[in-house]
Amino acid sequence: MERVSFEPEPIGGLQVLGMLESRLLRFDRVIFIDAVEDNLPGHSPYEPLLPDGMRYILGLPDLETRDVVAAYNFYRLIQGAKDVYFLYQNGSQSGGLGKKNVRSRYLEQLIWEEEKKKKNLLAVHAMPENTLGEKGSIYTINFPLEPPFLQKQAVNRTPLLQEKLEECIEKGLSATQLDTYLTCPKKFFHRYLLGIKPLKDLDVQEDRANFGNLLHAVLEDFFEQYKNKEIQLSSLNSEELYAYFTEKFFQEKSFAELPLDIRYSLLELMKVRFSEFLNDERLLEIAHLEKELQHIFPCGAKKIKLTGKVDRVDLQGENKERVLIDYKTGTIKMPKKAVWDDDILFDKLLAVQTGEEQVNDELLQELQGKIISIQLILYMYLYWQETAEKVHNGVLVSFKEYDVEDKAFFADKVEDEEKETIILALFPKVLEYILSHMLEATSFPAFASADNCQWCDYKNIC
Numbered sequence: 001m002e003r004v005s006f007e008p009e010p011i012g013g014l015q016v017l018g019m020l021e022s023r024l025l026r027f028d029r030v031i032f033i034d035a036v037e038d039n040l041p042g043h044s045p046y047e048p049l050l051p052d053g054m055r056y057i058l059g060l061p062d063l064e065t066r067d068v069v070a071a072y073n074f075y076r077l078i079q080g081a082k083d084v085y086f087l088y089q090n091g092s093q094s095g096g097l098g099k100k101n102v103r104s105r106y107l108e109q110l111i112w113e114e115e116k117k118k119k120n121l122l123a124v125h126a127m128p129e130n131t132l133g134e135k136g137s138i139y140t141i142n143f144p145l146e147p148p149f150l151q152k153q154a155v156n157r158t159p160l161l162q163e164k165l166e167e168c169i170e171k172g173l174s175a176t177q178l179d180t181y182l183t184c185p186k187k188f189f190h191r192y193l194l195g196i197k198p199l200k201d202l203d204v205q206e207d208r209a210n211f212g213n214l215l216h217a218v219l220e221d222f223f224e225q226y227k228n229k230e231i232q233l234s235s236l237n238s239e240e241l242y243a244y245f246t247e248k249f250f251q252e253k254s255f256a257e258l259p260l261d262i263r264y265s266l267l268e269l270m271k272v273r274f275s276e277f278l279n280d281e282r283l284l285e286i287a288h289l290e291k292e293l294q295h296i297f298p299c300g301a302k303k304i305k306l307t308g309k310v311d312r313v314d315l316q317g318e319n320k321e322r323v324l325i326d327y328k329t330g331t332i333k334m335p336k337k338a339v340w341d342d343d344i345l346f347d348k349l350l351a352v353q354t355g356e357e358q359v360n361d362e363l364l365q366e367l368q369g370k371i372i373s374i375q376l377i378l379y380m381y382l383y384w385q386e387t388a389e390k391v392h393n394g395v396l397v398s399f400k401e402y403d404v405e406d407k408a409f410f411a412d413k414v415e416d417e418e419k420e421t422i423i424l425a426l427f428p429k430v431l432e433y434i435l436s437h438m439l440e441a442t443s444f445p446a447f448a449s450a451d452n453c454q455w456c457d458y459k460n461i462c
């Protein structure tokens with residue numbers, strides 16, 4: 001944030017003041033912008049000609065005095081106001097687990113006081129519409145940046161690209177590859193046909209991927225001892241899990257060298273998250289860990305190998321119902337519930353399958369908006385096909401934040417028969433369309449949108 005000079009208008013409604021200028025003034029509503037440690041209280045520069053020790057001897061205010069005065073000005077200003085808002089930029093500057101903006105110590109203190117009062121950690125919520133939210137709450141506000149020019153060119157299918165695609169399909173397609181295609185076929189082209197890997201120096205990607213790998217490995221090792229035994233997660237020791245995680249965490253150089261505050265908050269997050277995660281009293285038996293899945297899917301005249309790896313398969317409850325569990329360290333994505341009742345959509349898919357219509361980009365884009373991610377349902381489908389064992393549900397468990405509820409694919413009220421129809425009858429139609437589009441469309445279209453392109457690894461070359 002840049003400092004600009006601003007002439008206050010004393011009789012106008014809005015005054016923009018620095019902290020020092022606000023001395024002896026009182027306002028009903030105060031808004032702190034950029035309430036980060038760098039600004040509130042800010043750092044006093046080191047003065048080599050008049051260092052702090054010398055200031056003290058000369059009776060001039062030293063750093064400590066200036067800190068005390070800044071704290072006094074801050075607390076006096078907020079004590080006199082009816083409403084106080086703090087805005088700060090959250091998130092990384094150079095990487096998701098790298099250098100971050102640090103919330104002001106004053107704000108931390110206010111949050112801590114509020115948490116003590118509520119006897120709970122303050123959760124962060126999305127900003128409600130048309131209100132300024134509740135007192136003592138933290139909200140996120142997003143300002144997605146729209147690239148000024150979102151028209152990206154499609155890539156025409158050439159014999160060489162077709163050859164590359166066949167090679168790729170020959171090895172087997174994973175859920176990640178299919179999800180990439182569904183999100184943006186041009187992204188799939190960059191990643192899997194041209195083979196351009198995301199840039200290594202993008203810390204945000206690399207750190208997140210490493211963190212995900214570490215977490216998966218730790219959970220696999222931890223649960224190995226309980227495999228094929230009847231357990232309740234709540235009877236397992238979350239401190240043991242946390243200790244094991246910490247040990248592995250410090251063995252990874254990239255994590256051990258993270259700045260202290262980031263390391264500390266990550267470890268604290270995991271400590272709380274592990275104890276929430278194991279706070280589950282359902283009876284279960286872990287049947288598989290990191291189970292590899294594979295199935296040959298018929299698509300027109302072709303047979304396509306589909307692969308996946310599910311993190312955990314539980315036999316839950318008295319009836320030992322199979323539930324597939326997938327751990328997530330990134331954003332959780334799931335199909336919209338209403339998609340399976342969308343007869344118009346399934347009629348359109350049928351029209352393509354019967355040859356009445358050609359594959360087209362609009363229908364793929366419609367699927368993208370409604371299906372969002374096929375990963376979990378693909379795992380349920382592959383598992384059912386491979387083992388002939390009925391799948392009761394799939395659950396995504398997030399380790400990204402505190403206090404996040406697990407997301408089950410099916411709500412409790414969904415009957416077994418309906419689940420079977422969705423997994424074994426409706427989902428294959430979606431899958432077939434995605435694969436047909438991949439094999440037959442005349443080009444790899446670019447599904448440019450602010451959501452898709454903002455974090456895309458290929459936005460600079462697209």
Ligand code: SF4
Nearest residue numbers: 184187453456459462
């Ligand atoms: S920048 Fe946008 S259009 Fe281009 S590949 Fe990425 S997601 Fe697709």
